[in-house]
Amino acid sequence: xxxxxxxxxxxxxxxxxxxxxxxxxxxxxxxxxxxxxxxxxxxxxxxxxxxxxxxxxxxxxxxxxxxxxxxxxxxxxxxxxxxxxxxxxxxxxxxxxxxxxxxxxxxxxxxxxxxxxxxxxxxxxxxxxxxxxxxxxxxxxx
Amino acid sequence: xxxxxxxxxxxxxxxxxxxxxxxxxxxxxxxxxxxxxxxxxxxxxxxxxxxxxxxxxxxxxxxxxxxxxxxxxxxxxxxxxxxxxxxxxxxxxxxxxxxxxxxxxxxxxxxxxxxxxxxxxxxxxxxxxxxxxxxxxxxxxx
DNA sequence: ATTACTGCAAATACTTTGCAATTGT
DNA sequence: ACAATTGCAAAGTATTTGCAGTAAT
Numbered sequence: 457x458x459x460x461x462x463x464x465x466x467x468x469x470x471x472x473x474x475x476x477x478x479x480x481x482x483x484x485x486x487x488x489x490x491x492x493x494x495x496x497x498x499x500x501x502x503x504x505x506x507x508x509x510x511x512x513x514x515x516x517x518x519x520x521x522x523x524x525x526x527x528x529x530x531x532x533x534x535x536x537x538x539x540x541x542x543x544x545x546x547x548x549x550x551x552x553x554x555x556x557x558x559x560x561x562x563x564x565x566x567x568x569x570x571x572x573x574x575x576x577x578x579x580x581x582x583x584x585x586x587x588x589x590x591x592x593x594x595x596x597x598x
Numbered sequence: 599x600x601x602x603x604x605x606x607x608x609x610x611x612x613x614x615x616x617x618x619x620x621x622x623x624x625x626x627x628x629x630x631x632x633x634x635x636x637x638x639x640x641x642x643x644x645x646x647x648x649x650x651x652x653x654x655x656x657x658x659x660x661x662x663x664x665x666x667x668x669x670x671x672x673x674x675x676x677x678x679x680x681x682x683x684x685x686x687x688x689x690x691x692x693x694x695x696x697x698x699x700x701x702x703x704x705x706x707x708x709x710x711x712x713x714x715x716x717x718x719x720x721x722x723x724x725x726x727x728x729x730x731x732x733x734x735x736x737x738x739x740x
Numbered sequence: 741a742t743t744a745c746t747g748c749a750a751a752t753a754c755t756t757t758g759c760a761a762t763t764g765t
Numbered sequence: 766a767c768a769a770t771t772g773c774a775a776a777g778t779a780t781t782t783g784c785a786g787t788a789a790t
Binding site for chain 1: 672673687689692701702703705710713715717719720722723725726727728729730734
């Protein structure tokens, strides 16, 4: 993806392009693929736009989500954002907190889309457990 | 399920059976199948145990989750608990907030369990959109 | 010119923590 | 008797809101 992709999507959804939004786009674009919280974005953007506030970051991330360029899911008590639009799961390690994408059979989506009367707008698959690194650390070789 | 099921599971995990826990069990057992927040449990249990606090409810729900009798997932900014142990999705309506279980092909779980090096401890599938009732309300017949 | 956006401060919502008193085993 | 649990109050996160000033279109 490119910064233009995010800018155009915002424009098409009638959102204005502000310096703060450009900085968020810069952050998000540089973070692809990856997972980040509003706080992560805030801390990074504040370096270039020192007066920006978390409230504004929340506003901007909501706009980008409405524009369809980012997704979000909830885990560990916070909202995580991501740019991966392929249908996938998010594995979150209970030990180190790291989040990684996991491929998932698309059949699941088809099942969901065939639900009578329900319109599916968002799907969030969160898997928690222990990641490879942490599993190894806990089970030292004999 | 029965109240004994929840009591026994707590005992097996070395948790003590207190009057407060019995009331939570009563609530949860009467709520099967269903979805509830700590607040929901609190408001109900408070009627019989007026001195109970939310902190205690959180403690009890954590114990029950550790004992394996309830699951939890995050959606709409809060933690939801449920008793359904079949692998399934939770559809949450963006309009009315209602949550309903949706059947899901178990293959997904198998895929996840075969991930190399990762130990899967919990899976949460949250689908958001508009439920049947709300869809109809928004699209009046001509 | 108009409307949307920002920054700020305060409010709200959810959850956890520390600790003394109490209770289940 | 002992460790676990409760109740309470306070603190800790995460997120939202209202509003006046500012900036994008």
